[in-house]
Amino acid sequence: EGDYYKLYDAVTEPKPVQNPRPVVMNAGFSPAGRDFASNYADVMFIPVVGNDDLAGTVRSVKEQARAKGREVVVWGNVHVASRDTEAELKRFLHHYIEERGDLDTAAKYYASLVGADGATMEAWRRDTDMVKKIVAGAANETITGTPDQVVEQMAELSEAGIDGLGMGFVDYNDGVAHFRDSILPVMRDAGLRTEKD
Numbered sequence: 001e002g003d004y005y006k007l008y009d010a011v012t013e014p015k016p017v018q019n020p021r022p023v024v025m026n027a028g029f030s031p032a033g034r035d036f037a038s039n040y041a042d043v044m045f046i047p048v049v050g051n052d053d054l055a056g057t058v059r060s061v062k063e064q065a066r067a068k069g070r071e072v073v074v075w076g077n078v079h080v081a082s083r084d085t086e087a088e089l090k091r092f093l094h095h096y097i098e099e100r101g102d103l104d105t106a107a108k109y110y111a112s113l114v115g116a117d118g119a120t121m122e123a124w125r126r127d128t129d130m131v132k133k134i135v136a137g138a139a140n141e142t143i144t145g146t147p148d149q150v151v152e153q154m155a156e157l158s159e160a161g162i163d164g165l166g167m168g169f170v171d172y173n174d175g176v177a178h179f180r181d182s183i184l185p186v187m188r189d190a191g192l193r194t195e196k197d
Helices: 031-040 054-066 086-099 103-114 118-125 128-137 147-159 172-189
Strands: 043-046 073-082 141-145 164-169
Touching: 031 043, 031 054, 043 054, 054 073, 073 086, 073 147, 073 172, 086 128, 086 141, 103 128, 128 141, 141 147, 147 172, 164 172
Parallel strands: 043 073, 073 141, 073 164
Antiparallel strands: none
């Protein structure tokens, strides 16, 4: 029960591990979204893909919160596609992008992002590189490679000031298992995660 809501017979499990409340995350990056995050959020998601000055963006977000006497951590969204060898990765990418990818829907999504209309749709459909990037990463920054290569890319994001990543995978169960077994140990060796993480 709070000032703005009351829940009856509600159950939530597991309970948050944080005290005194769960972490508040904000993904709005408009001026209003950034203002909200600097006032209320603990974590601010920022766009990583297409950001030519990622370090400057991170610095700006953190400075805006500090000006209000608050600290926020900055996260980005990434889509991870990884296999143990480059040959396996090449086959995997070809399978899910070229063989199984819905390029027509990706082209329509791309057209909506750039404001294309029916008359210009074919021009956007022909931009196959961008359409395949959308299929590969759902319009998020795409990190692909062997576990070592994935961690190198994550380290670059960390060096730019990114504190954490929301990650998506083509196949959730397979992706999380590969992350746990193959990528996470490399992250620990690189100092990007600790044993308790």
